[in-house]
Amino acid sequence: MSATPAFEPKIVAFVCNWCTYLGADLAGTNRLEYPANVRIIRLPCTGRIDFNLLIKAFEMKADAVLVSGCHPGDCHYTSGNYHARRRWMLFRELLAILGVDLDRIHFTWISAAEGKKWQQVITEITEKTREMGPYAYLSPARTATDEQWREEAVS
Amino acid sequence: MSRIGVFTCWCGENIARTVDVERVAEAVAQIPGVRCSVHNKYMCSDPGQTMIREKIASERLDVLVVASCSPHMHLKTFRKAAGQAGINPYLVEMSNIREHCSWVHHDKEKATEKAIQLIRLSVEKVRRNRALEPIKVPVTKRALVIGGGVAGIQAALDIADTGYEVVMVEREPSIGGKMAGLSETFPTLDCSQCILTPRMVEVGQHSRIRLYSYSEVESVDGYVGNFKVTIRQKARYVDIDKCTGCGECWNCCPLKKQLSEFDYGMGTRRAIYVPFPQAVPARPVIDKNACTKLKKGGCGLCEKKCLAKAINFKDQDKLVEELVGAIIVATGYQLYRVGQDQGKRKLSGYGEYGYGRYKDVIDSLQFERLVSASGPTGGVIKRPSDGVVPNTVVFISCVGSRDNAKGLSYCSKICCMYTAKHTMLYKHKVHEGQAHVFYMDIRAGGKNYDEFVRRAIEQDGARYHRGRVSKITEENGKLIVRGADTLAAVPLTIEADMVVLAAAMRPSDGAEELAQELGVGYDEFGFFSESHPKLRPVETNAAGVFICGACHAPKDIPEAVAQASAVAGKVQVMFGHDEMTREPEIASINEQTCAACFACVRTCPYHAIEKTEIRSPKGILVKRTARVNSGLCMGCGTCVSVCPSKSADLEGFSEQQIYSMIESLV
Amino acid sequence: MIESLRKICRDLLQSNEVQVVIGYGQSGPGKPVHPVFVRRPEDIHQLVWNEHCYTNLVAYLKRKEVQSLGKAAIIVKGCDERALVVLEKESQLERKNLHVIGVACEGMGEPRLRKCQTCKVRLPRFANEVVGQMASAVDDSRPRWNELEEFLKQSPAERMAYWVEELGRCLKCYACRQVCPLCYCERCLVDKNRPTCINTSATPKGNFAWHITRAFHLAGRCVGCDECTRACPVGIDLRLLNQSLARAAEEQFNYRAGMDPQAEILLGSYSLQDKESFIG
Amino acid sequence: MEIGYYPGCALHGSSNDYEASVHACLKALDVSLRELDDWICCGATAAHSLNHKLSIALPARNLGLAERDGFTQMLAPCPMCSMELIKAGRCLAEDPQVRKEISGIVELPVTGKTKVLNLIQVFQQVGLERLKSSVKTTLESVRAACYYGCLLTRPPETLQFDDCEQPSSMEKILEALGAKVVTWNYKTECCGAGMTMANEETVLDLSHKILSNAAAHGANCLVVACPMCHVNLDMKQGDIESRFNVRHGMVVYYLSDLVGLALGLDPQTLGIDRHFVTRPASPAQVAN
């Protein structure tokens, strides 16, 4: 358990302007409280969220990254999220083989109506990340999740 | 080095309660480049905005960050304010420290810290904002209406009457669409043609409407305000300008036995024909698949008879171009084909109903012709097989509709009403006749609609059975209809003289191809998709393309007409200005570095990126590159992600802006 | 075999059907095989064909200096040809401006190269003509992902450790990029500044940023010619990265780059049915 | 061509005339049948009425045997059998879990990959052209009502054979043989199937309707490809006539009977003489 009580995870959220950003707004209007660790980067559409941005976020010492946009079929630009979905799917494969900790990178669909879901997602991610402790991107040090992986692997 | 001004808002207590606004202002003031960091109770209020304008002047600020609520709330407000103070509106960014901070956190310490960071994000972004000018797109004040049914007619007339030109394209030889073939309309039972034909004539004679009948849209290029439309005028073999519509030709044509499309095969026409007497234009067309002259070079009687010399057997398809600013799709519907072939793979027909095998099993539009005073039987209900007046008629609803197994899951909405109408019309013409209806649910929502159905049952004695029909067979001249009455919980067999199937409504043939040509979305059934089901019901996701009538979903005449007028309204708003301004936050391509892999072209949801070639003055190919059509780009930025060399970039969310935001998170 | 190959090329040059033949040459027995660009019929003897002709000549088509030589004929193996298919789909070449001479291939190198052991396309499929024929049938029973699966048996951290170590040796010489038949950008992203999307420092960050980008830009495109791995002066096994994406493309989207000229480009299209189990 | 052969209980019992007919006319068309060794009953209605697992296992055992003997295709002339076999085959093919369990139960590895054919499909494989060319006595006096009953086409998504509402595959074959076919309404109505014993009235009613409708549309014989249908329409015809006190006298042929007659085989070899109804001029006699 590498986490210390002092540790406050840094979470970067890349969200689309029309669904998830508004979902987060709704969470605000409904005063749904959640941890203050998330930093939202607003982009027009998940279609705009390039994998280089995610890498950059990790390089900038993000402990977890969230990518979120409109549910399939609801994209403000009709199909941006479909293109994104494919990209992410493959990108995760690449991260997996590189040994990047996939528990540090999250993908969700959150609509403008899902303020509640935004609250839950952020709370969960923050708690989870806090437990896992700071993310040493590219350090071969074994992490908590790694141990977990090992257990699953043997079982 | 830009001079940045940061204006932090209290939003009364909304922000100040959990965010120490003073501390935020002080902290932010330390960020390099920030020349002025102040706060105010209500930034969006007049005093607040005045403060912003004053500071801009006094501190000679050139870019601004307003830290208050969601940009969806007030970005426009503050950009306007800045604009008034002489700053380019696109040099203003907002930090959302209310919805995303003060309202969702209680720990003042953390909230304040976060607020500072959020503002730092925006400061880093705004540094790299570029002054942008709204894109001005000239508007061609002419509208194209595709489809000359009741919806198209309504839209065309509304637009033309406000003084704009309209181009109408109709696939059939005459406008009028399905409504022209209906007998009487629910719930008032007023004669369909009596309502429609005057409107058709108006279209035909309107000085500002150019009608292309017997024509189809071949291709559409350009973008909102500036479409170039190519129209194929199908060879008609009759010069409609010379033709006087006297009728000599079709009266002399020896080929009398051609099945009439207008009568859905219930009646016949000649090889040269006007689909129906009130046709607009009232000019004939030659059926090249029937005409002996065109097939074998014989006959040619009509040509001899025509004093106006309007017949031209050498006629060929012509392509004409029209420039328009808006496109209205009103391509309407067709009936689901009850027989096997649906022209669409995933649908299957009702073998069990024997449509096509039993002459007296007909669909609802065929029945309309049978009861129509102008129909093949002059309005006398005679069954097709032997012309006998049927004493028992079974009407079956939901044929194709709400039948997942046959491929259509949706309700066609109007069948309940017209079936009730059919039973009445039948009863009014055959007094001793008995109408039976097999239905699943009666959906009669609408002004005087349910009353209408009750009338059919209570006054005109239609017998309604709640259940589907399983099979229809023919035995010695009778149609044996095997259904069920689930309310009585009995199987029910009725010996009928005629069966009328309320077949489902489907989009017209070619709807999907047209949608693709226009870059408009459509659902799994081929119905055009509106851009927002509640707030933008007649717009599509392709700017400048609108939809009305049954091409959008099954609907009845009043709805189609209402939608058509709504579209007209939208178009009038658009044509109210000489040019349209569009948000300048769109994509652009660095043509020097573009490798012409055209990944962007493939992924752009709006087909807004084109393949182009850069040529030297001598015309030698220098290189190929992608180029953004600023008239079409909606600024989603998908192209940026797929561009391997990042030659594509997006104003307002440029690579530089985003990266510096991320970097500011250290 | 080689004679018929030379004859075809000689005729092409003589008839001036093409101005240059891109093929394999060898300065002498046992000497390394290298690409040759034959422009005169009399030089045709320079062409050789043996089991050391493993390089993928398609990479030379993107070179301006080669393009300047005029219409080319290129000698390809079944595997190399896949790269041509991708390039054509990405409108980097027009088939009519290129004469493709396919050569039936039993596999290259002694012992066989890794890519050859699981090769499925030993006969070129779209070439103008194919020289030689297959002695043995293509056996596609061979499991293709062994190394990958072996590698994935390690824990994430072990993998990370491996790559930090491996990529740590990267000199940023970009040979992997240069030899790749599918890296044709006029200005590579890594050379772009304002902003610098890819950290160029020779630190783990920099190394990962580059190699992630290189691999991912080949997602659904890499045809597994392994030129990058072969060209790497410090012997980083880049093949693994390419394979992980190739396998995903195949298993998730049933897509193999350069196999079906009709198929829509993987990352240029989408399907409503795409899996999204990983999305919350 | 050689294909596997699963007779099913009926053809080795009271419907031995059907087996005779199938054998004779397929032999004449050089289709040799290899009978599945030690096959067991498919379980029929009883199994799927009383125990689902059994209704998969019994046919699965036979599919297992077929795979063991390397049959790629197997003819099951009884539609009930072929339907049960195909249904089981699909369950197995679709679900590895089921495959595992059932293989255990039937003590044979079984994947369900064997293609099970009904009689019509075998004729289709022989090909209409081949049939045409090998006709010896044309059947012009035949005005057949082709009766498919239930299980030749239903359930359609399991069987994937012909059009379940308006099947026409038998007609095509008969027309190729020069016979006339009538269009009628009861092609796919049920004759009462296995209820013959337990619920006779039902069977008599349903079969009566079928016979009457065929006659009403001018048929001089019924053509079936199912032993049960034959029992109900032929063997029971006497009882039907006495129950409704009518005279049907409707000859009921197996499809293979008519094919056989056209190929010039004699009624005895085809087992036609073992039918119950033989009264009106049989096309064979007309032909000679």
Add this chain to the structure above:
Amino acid sequence: MTTHPTPAHPIALIPVENCYQCGKCTAGCPMAERMDVMPNQIVRLAQLGELERALRAESIWLCVSCQTCSTRCPKSFDCAGLMDILRQQAVEQAKAAPSQVRTQLFQKAFLRNIRRYGRLNELELVRTFKTLAFLKDMNIPFLVKDALLAFKLQQRGKLYLMGERVRDRGVVDRIFQRCL
């Protein structure tokens, strides 16, 4: 009393809620006239969890499994399949309609028969069935009814006194054991 479907209950595994009660099953059912509860009502009862009444219905035993309902169902609901499951349940829970006992007996006899020989032994099937039926209802006419038929079959060489049996009868019995 009503048995509500539980996940354990096989009925819970079929999507009864898909049925929208259009009645096309009833309309096409060749047996509907004779049924006490219409096919669509059977499905309805299943939807309501009123299985008791469905299980005791005669209809499920009148169903001839002709598949017409399933084939024409606009919601592709397998009505015939439901009938099978109900029959199985009815027997397990001993709720089968007494009036339809013959059908059940016949099917029981059928299974017993093939369990013993691996293949159907028609003569024995009739024998067992008739005896079972007789023991139930003591109906002599029905007992002797088909005696003449046997003779007619005999004439046509269609009667086998000794039916066929498979060599490996052990496996057949084991299959039954494992399934029942």
